[in-house]
Amino acid sequence: MKTILKWLMFSFLLLFPVFQLTGQEKKKNYGNTPDEIVPYKRFQKAYLNFFDTIQPFTGPGREKAPPANLSEVRIGFLGPLAGSVMVPQGKQMLNGAALAIEEANKGGGYHGIPFKLMVHNDVGLWGAAANKVVEMNDEGVWAFLGTIDGTNSHVALRMTLKLEIPMINTGDPDPTLTETRIPWLIRVISDDRQSSYALAEYIYHIKGLSRAAVVRVDNRYGRVGITEFREASLRMGHPLVLEVRYAEGDTVFTKQIQRITDASPDAIVLWGNAKEAGVLIKQIRAAGIKLPIFGSDRLMSPELLKIAGKDAEGLVTTCQYNPKLDDPKLKAFQKHYYDRFGIEPDVFAAHAYDGMNIIIAAIRKAGLNRYRIRDALTDMKTFQGYHGVTGKIIFDPSWNDIGSIWMTEVRDGKYIFFHSPLDTLVVK
Template sequence: MMALRRRAFRGLRAGLACAMVLFCLLGCGAVIAEPPVYGRTPVEYVPYGRFAEPYKEYFLESVQYHGHGREIPEPQGVESVKIGFLGPIEKTVSVATGGASHEEGLGRRMLQGARLAVEHANAGGGYRGSGIPYELVVRNDNGLWGASGSEVIHLGYKDKVWAILGTIDGANSHIAIRTALKIEVPVMNSADTDPTYSETAIPWAFRCITDDRQMGYLLADFVFGKLQLTRVAALRANNRYGRIGIDEFRDAATRLSHPFLAEMNYQLGDTDFTPQLERIKALDPEVVITWGDAVESALILKQMRAMGMDQWLVGSDRMVAPEFLALAGGNLERVAAGYPYDPESDDVRAHRFRQAYLGRYDESSDAYAAHAYDGMNMLIAATERGGLNRAKIRDELAAMKTYPGVSGIKEFDATYNNVSPAYLAIAEGGRFRVISRDEMLR
């Protein structure tokens, strides 16, 4: 009995001590830090947030690399500092379609952004101002899982690159970073928006583009918060991009008690969406959400309007493209998409990049070009500080908590993922106008 009383007294004393410390902190005006939340998930979208506290939360502690490599001396007599590029730049067979690949336009702009960054670094004196140039080693990501891994192996062992930028497809990116883990070479992803990319706990994997998690949260805030709409139906691509990309919006809708009326899909390359749209129309939704490439998204919009469906169409960042605007024609009322880039930012760095990109390639930049430029510059900056040593380059990338890029200020979480806020792109006057979340909610 006495032992029980002593334990009870100790518990009471500890509780009182904690209360006194809290009282003192608040009384002194101290700021109590908010507990970390993975992915900057808003409280209303936290899984089971209304029902239970998790006994374990993952992805809140930085992934560490404890292996060898830092002791390897820097090589002498190098003629160039090689950085690899892996992206879809040539037509080939796609795993997603079983036919022609479909991401070459995105890959081409990604390559152009990366190449411009290397040219600017060399114009500034190359590696550490020594005159040794940076060299971009380019390999095609042909859409086949095994081949993507093989290209990373070639970059790591044959080309002997110090780091790699790539790629776009979600499945191929997962294969690439697992191969890089074995080779022990840093990979910066600037184009894959799959939220699960950074959940692999691979200490060599980094990402500088805002992912579909942030864009999904933004679209949920727009549809359910700003527009105050509740009836949503989905029509998405039947591939990993469509399936995984729409997850966060779907989950947010469910947690707000507005589950999808229906979720239908289509095959890449489809041109007739009448069967799916007829079923969706019968459900009388207020919003249709799509997650897929620009061409299919534009055709869905045209066919919706032809069927008398004037609902909002919201979707992924790939809608924000010249191909979408050209195909959609005059059907651009009530259209919005999440987007990871403000192409009209008045930031000095962003303005200089847009001018340089336009002068170099005679076309405007987009999110894929801007993030590739930033991602390559991050790799170059890490190489400048860490030297020609893959492990030290990795360490320098891991030390970057923020990065002021041409695509905005990037903020990195414990998984080395960029969690900076997404933008909303609204179609107006034959073009997309990009606004911040704060502007959207006004």
């Protein structure tokens, strides 16, 4: 008996490090939220945390046989391709997706049947994205990839449950997209929650600033994107001193700059598209304001550097991948992409490439059945930790990508990438 007890004691001593290890893997806060800024944490335990568990799809359909005599395996693409300020990004996204398809077809397609991209522009009259998903359903796509604009992504997403089409989002960082609980969507790009937390940590904890003024675009990207940053600032004890908006396409920002001056901030945060932000930065500097400027992911753009020129120096932004990483997979992609399209891939191209490769792999694994493709995409095993050209993709139970987010700083007219402070706060 004593021997047994000894052995047991001994075993526990030996196992201690194992428990320690698992202890480190304690339940993470939803969305990698740093402990400090978990909502209501200081006041009240939530009655329910919705994303502690995954939402299963319990409907039928997995038993459906694949169609016979298919001449192509169709995959949908939904993105801004005409009539929007996001067209350059949309085209990059299309290129990335198309490259993945072309490579897959070189590799034999799906059992010898070529994949075909069914391309749709999401810019149109009033809720066009919904109509486009209906069109894709008519075309018989097995899954689709899209899109960038938050409104269009949401509108498209709502159709996926009704039509039962797997959707991969690779370009919309709207946090609420995956918070809808529709088990037909996965996202393979870090969201604005990650951007916001990274910026907040950097601004308040690394840089020691405390009075941030926000200037944001008056659209869904600006409104939803800033929400997490605003709340994080508040919970960190640094409520925003100003939140002021501008309209898409604005070129004169006198009023906004005046309000910045009036608010006496010690940091400026811009949340919007590169075009207006570039002009805004120029005008801020021209007004003699020398405060540090921080920005959302879309400010990491050659377009911004071109517009803002030297005034962009010191700008710090987030970015959902690091194109400078010394990763052979990434390097190969960048080379193939450049060879194929004659331009450098941007963040949308890279994520679309990863997303489309995931769709292709899911189809190859599950066969031609949307339900089983969905299962493969969402089983939290097949693609958990997927190593793409954008890095390692980690899904949380809402199928949101909570993998690393990067930060950049403009130095000598170039974006210099560095790790987000979140990387040291949370275990990946």
